[in-house]
Amino acid sequence: MLHSWDAAAVRAAEEPLLTAGVPLMARASFGLAAHVARALRDRRGRVGGARAVLLVGSGNNGGDTLHAGALLARRGVAVTAVLASGRVHGDGLAALRAAHGRVLTLDDACERHGVAAPVAAAVAAADVVLDGLLGIGGRGGVRGAGARLVDLVAAADPRPLVVAVDLPSGVGVDDGTRTGAVLDADLTVTFGGHKPALLLPPASAAAGRVELVDIGLRLTGAPAVARLEDHDVVALWPVPGRDVHKYGRGVLGVVTGSGHYPGAAVLSVAGALRTGVGMVRYRGSAGAQVLAAHPEVVEGDGRVQAWVVGSGVAPDDAEQRSRARDALAHGSRHDEPVVVDAGALDLLPERVPPHVILTPHAGELAALLAARGERVERADVEAGPLAHARRAHELTGATVLLKGSTTVVVGPHGATYAQADGPAWLATAGAGDVLGGVLGALLAGRASDAVADPALPAALAAAAALVHGRAAHRANPGGPVTASDVAAALPAVVGALVRA
Ligand SMILES: NC(=O)C1=CN([C@@H]2O[C@H](COP(=O)(O)OP(=O)(O)OC[C@H]3O[C@@H](n4cnc5c(N)ncnc54)[C@H](O)[C@@H]3O)[C@@H](O)[C@H]2O)[C@@H](O)CC1
Numbered sequence: 001m002l003h004s005w006d007a008a009a010v011r012a013a014e015e016p017l018l019t020a021g022v023p024l025m026a027r028a029s030f031g032l033a034a035h036v037a038r039a040l041r042d043r044r045g046r047v048g049g050a051r052a053v054l055l056v057g058s059g060n061n062g063g064d065t066l067h068a069g070a071l072l073a074r075r076g077v078a079v080t081a082v083l084a085s086g087r088v089h090g091d092g093l094a095a096l097r098a099a100h101g102r103v104l105t106l107d108d109a110c111e112r113h114g115v116a117a118p119v120a121a122a123v124a125a126a127d128v129v130l131d132g133l134l135g136i137g138g139r140g141g142v143r144g145a146g147a148r149l150v151d152l153v154a155a156a157d158p159r160p161l162v163v164a165v166d167l168p169s170g171v172g173v174d175d176g177t178r179t180g181a182v183l184d185a186d187l188t189v190t191f192g193g194h195k196p197a198l199l200l201p202p203a204s205a206a207a208g209r210v211e212l213v214d215i216g217l218r219l220t221g222a223p224a225v226a227r228l229e230d231h232d233v234v235a236l237w238p239v240p241g242r243d244v245h246k247y248g249r250g251v252l253g254v255v256t257g258s259g260h261y262p263g264a265a266v267l268s269v270a271g272a273l274r275t276g277v278g279m280v281r282y283r284g285s286a287g288a289q290v291l292a293a294h295p296e297v298v299e300g301d302g303r304v305q306a307w308v309v310g311s312g313v314a315p316d317d318a319e320q321r322s323r324a325r326d327a328l329a330h331g332s333r334h335d336e337p338v339v340v341d342a343g344a345l346d347l348l349p350e351r352v353p354p355h356v357i358l359t360p361h362a363g364e365l366a367a368l369l370a371a372r373g374e375r376v377e378r379a380d381v382e383a384g385p386l387a388h389a390r391r392a393h394e395l396t397g398a399t400v401l402l403k404g405s406t407t408v409v410v411g412p413h414g415a416t417y418a419q420a421d422g423p424a425w426l427a428t429a430g431a432g433d434v435l436g437g438v439l440g441a442l443l444a445g446r447a448s449d450a451v452a453d454p455a456l457p458a459a460l461a462a463a464a465a466l467v468h469g470r471a472a473h474r475a476n477p478g479g480p481v482t483a484s485d486v487a488a489a490l491p492a493v494v495g496a497l498v499r500a
Pocket residue numbers: 014018024025028029057058059060061062064133134135136137138139140141142143146165166191215
């Protein structure tokens with residue numbers, strides 16, 4: 001599992017080490033210089049003779065950058081530091097000057113007249129640019145001279161390699177927001193531990209590849225945001241024991257699809273069956289289509305361990321909405337986890353337990369919040385997925401899985417995941433219906449655990465997103481997929497993950 005820690009946790013871990021005189025900045029800058037040197041070697045065959053530009057802000061992030069620049073200068077790199085502030089890290093600046101690095105400043109005249117010619121020339125000639133404007137001390141986006149530097153580098157042609165120091169400057173460190181100018185990096189070299197912005201959308205898209213430099217921090221306690229990796233899945237998966245029978249594996253009740261959208265029922269059932277479940281009981285108006293596609297499904301009432309409701313349930317299908325409402329009420333009152341998707345999100349009671357899991361996309365989450373009196377539009381959710389998923393969790397009590405290119409999951413006790421496992425090809429109609437089925441199958445298999453441990457539904461939701469994304473890759477590596485292809489790829493993905 002990949003963990004990330006917020007700025008306060010990182011500072012708390014740094015403090016005793018700094019008091020004890022541990023040279024954290026030397027460790028950070030040494031690791032940074034080593035990664036930059038490797039990237040230069042990969043790109044141009046050798047380190048010596050390369051040209052580097054350092055964008056240097058007023059804090060320790062700029063200090064790391066200046067020290068790394070000094071190390072690179074001693075390896076034969078022509079280093080130019082551009083100081084975006086009149087006040088920069090003194091030791092770092094002295095180290096760079098001692099290593100014969102060049103230093104350019106953006107004085108007041110430049111502030112008024114744009115970026116000075118020597119700066120523009122240095123950026124145009126650079127093989128690599130190190131973004132050390134702001135680190136975990138950044139508040140709001142990059143402003144002033146720094147913002148002009150960001151624009152200058154972003155427009156450079158050919159584009160130099162961009163390395164973000166600790167994290168891309170100006171992103172919301174703890175919430176993953178992106179305000180103002182942000183320089184998209186090819187590589188981020190982060191110190192001590194990942195920061196939430198490196199996992200959370202939309203900021204995570206600016207980080208590029210992320211390398212972690214161990215500077216000896218002891219980061220303990222719960223991470224701010226986690227990301228499941230393949231090897232985490234097996235511990236969460238309801239792998240059947242030798243003597244299990246179908247009812248013991250879990251029965252999933254599915255109330256999805258409608259006259260308008262029978263395909264959603266077929267796809268949600270496909271997701272569940274191919275993830276592995278003892279039995280699917282289908283209730284609803286698309287029974288004929290479901291049975292034609294999946295003869296193993298049982299239609300009608302009967303005992304279930306978990307539910308999936310809402311995918312493809314049309315607003316004017318009163319009968320199917322009433323079934324979904326009943327299932328939701330029953331599941332939230334009893335020990336039956338419920339996945340609530342699409343057409344059932346507006347049927348949610350005021351408060352529900354965390355074994356009710358909402359699976360909206362950004363537009364649906366905005367509508368859910370707006371129905372609860374929040375002034376939110378889809379664009380707001382996209383700009384701050386974590387904050388809005390959290391708000392929905394606080395308002396409803398439900399675990400919230402917010403779909404997107406990176407899927408964000410929020411549950412109780414701070415359980416937070418950000419999964420980025422699927423290709424962009426997965427943005428296709430019906431893919432969300434398959435995901436609902438995957439999650440439903442997992443919950444049916446672990447129903448009593450998911451009720452007993454309020455944080456488990458969030459972990460299972462993250463596992464469902466991981467498997468769903470992997471299945472999209474496997475269905476057609478590097479190319480287009482249909483939702484049916486994704487479902488068809490699930491058994492092999494699950495098999496590979498639980499055998500590993
Ligand atoms: N404390 C240490 O010894 C270590 C710190 N490290 C580095 O230090 C960084 C944190 O350093 P700092 O706490 O000095 O903070 P930063 O370097 O992130 O920046 C803080 C400075 O930027 C200014 N600032 C904040 N928001 C701004 C904005 N939007 N526009 C323009 N200026 C803004 C502040 O007034 C302050 O002067 C980490 O990200 C990491 O790179 C690492 O070297 C590890 C060790």
